[in-house]
Amino acid sequence: MSRLTKRAQEIPPFIVMDILEKAHELERQGGHVIHLEIGEPDFPTPACVCEAAKEAIEKGESHYTHSLGIIELREAICEHYNKRYGVHIGPDQVVVTSGTSPALLMIFSALLEAGDEIIISDPHYPCYPNFANFLGARPVFVNAYEEDGFQLRPDEIKKRIGPRTKAILINSPSNPTGNLLSGERIEKIAALGPPVISDEIYHGLVYGKKENSVLEFSDKAFVLNGFSKLYAMTGWRLGYLIAPPGFIRPLQKIQQNFFISAGSVSQWAGLAALTEAQDDVERMKKTYNQRRKYMIQRVRELGFGLPVEPDGAFYMLVNAKQLASSSYELAFEILERAKVGVTPGIDFGQNAEGYLRLSYANSLENIKEGLKRLEEFLKGRY
Numbered sequence: 001m002s003r004l005t006k007r008a009q010e011i012p013p014f015i016v017m018d019i020l021e022k023a024h025e026l027e028r029q030g031g032h033v034i035h036l037e038i039g040e041p042d043f044p045t046p047a048c049v050c051e052a053a054k055e056a057i058e059k060g061e062s063h064y065t066h067s068l069g070i071i072e073l074r075e076a077i078c079e080h081y082n083k084r085y086g087v088h089i090g091p092d093q094v095v096v097t098s099g100t101s102p103a104l105l106m107i108f109s110a111l112l113e114a115g116d117e118i119i120i121s122d123p124h125y126p127c128y129p130n131f132a133n134f135l136g137a138r139p140v141f142v143n144a145y146e147e148d149g150f151q152l153r154p155d156e157i158k159k160r161i162g163p164r165t166k167a168i169l170i171n172s173p174s175n176p177t178g179n180l181l182s183g184e185r186i187e188k189i190a191a192l193g194p195p196v197i198s199d200e201i202y203h204g205l206v207y208g209k210k211e212n213s214v215l216e217f218s219d220k221a222f223v224l225n226g227f228s229k230l231y232a233m234t235g236w237r238l239g240y241l242i243a244p245p246g247f248i249r250p251l252q253k254i255q256q257n258f259f260i261s262a263g264s265v266s267q268w269a270g271l272a273a274l275t276e277a278q279d280d281v282e283r284m285k286k287t288y289n290q291r292r293k294y295m296i297q298r299v300r301e302l303g304f305g306l307p308v309e310p311d312g313a314f315y316m317l318v319n320a321k322q323l324a325s326s327s328y329e330l331a332f333e334i335l336e337r338a339k340v341g342v343t344p345g346i347d348f349g350q351n352a353e354g355y356l357r358l359s360y361a362n363s364l365e366n367i368k369e370g371l372k373r374l375e376e377f378l379k380g381r382y
């Protein structure tokens with residue numbers, strides 16, 4: 001162990017993986033587990049995307065690409081941002097990456113020196129503080145509260161800005177809460193001073209409302225996005241970042257050194273996703289929304305706290321404080337006794353302790369069964 005660096009020793013695991021591994025163990029023993037802990041679409045990748053990938057293989061698109069990504073895809077990304085948000089960016093502001101995760105690491109490593117601070121909401125996607133700590137930077141948390149539907153409060157962020165604050169990270173719609181930040185709040189956050197890094201990976205998965213991009217309010221912001229969620233393409237490992245022009249060359253050098261380029265076949269598949277998969281996206285979105293409505297109604301009937309309906313992504317964070325003080329222990333108890341996988345709130349920050357994240361990236365049939373099992377579990381517990 002002593003040969004390991006401090007950062008390698010200290011990077012925390014994804015707690016949800018502990019749950020998933022335990023669930024798999026129960027399944028190997030013959031148990032039937034309903035997975036509501038899952039963070040990826042249950043749909044297959046749309047056929048038009050798979051066709052484009054096959055074509056790319058047949059055409060021999062098996063080489064490294066330009067380190068920024070193929071120009072066709074970068075242009076389609078610009079077109080997408082222009083059509084959806086009315087913002088004008090050029091392909092020379094886009095770097096295509098092997099998923100949103102590398103894009104996140106690249107932006108953090110371009111903006112944060114050791115000892116610098118980045119403001120992150122609590123609850124948050126677990127990797128944000130882990131990446132910051134890995135780089136020797138310091139995550140500074142701003143709590144978001146269930147009575148606000150976990151909306152970030154710009155005035156709370158303002159209080160945490162100091163001389164070492166290098167960025168403010170936002171994620172809307174959010175993992176784990178499903179919260180959609182209003183355009184008004186994004187505008188206020190963008191006006192606070194430090195550059196905003198906006199993780200827009202769940203954009204498009206918004207029900208009955210419309211999301212805003214940070215680029216509508218600031219031209220010094222950074223955007224992270226990817227194909228994993230909206231296009232059901234987690235395994236294709238494709239994402240991108242959008243940055244102000246002056247940052248692209250350094251980010252490109254990081255990409256060249258660490259990753260060379262994103263996968264060539266995946267990039268052609270991504271182009272088809274952006275240009276041809278709109279009907280598939282609408283179909284998936286409609287189905288997620290049916291499940292969302294059902295789940296909201298049932299979790300409330302079961303007595304979990306959910307004061308504000310989540311508007312986006314495919315998650316909800318429900319208050320289970322009346323059941324246990326440790327969400328980790330509660331999640332394992334639910335898994336072992338009810339055979340339902342849920343993610344403990346503590347995976348998403350101290351402020352999410354006592355909550356559980358439920359995902360509706362599973363069939364309505366499974367969601368119904370999972371919630372029925374939870375109901376029986378709760379009856380047996382009182």
Ligand SMILES: Cc1ncc(COP(=O)(O)O)c(C=O)c1O
Pocket residue numbers: 039098099100101102125171174175199201225226227228234238239
């Ligand atoms: C908020 C958020 N950002 C980034 C990612 C990483 O996505 P990718 O598959 O594009 O690396 C995830 C995955 O769950 C996520 O929830």
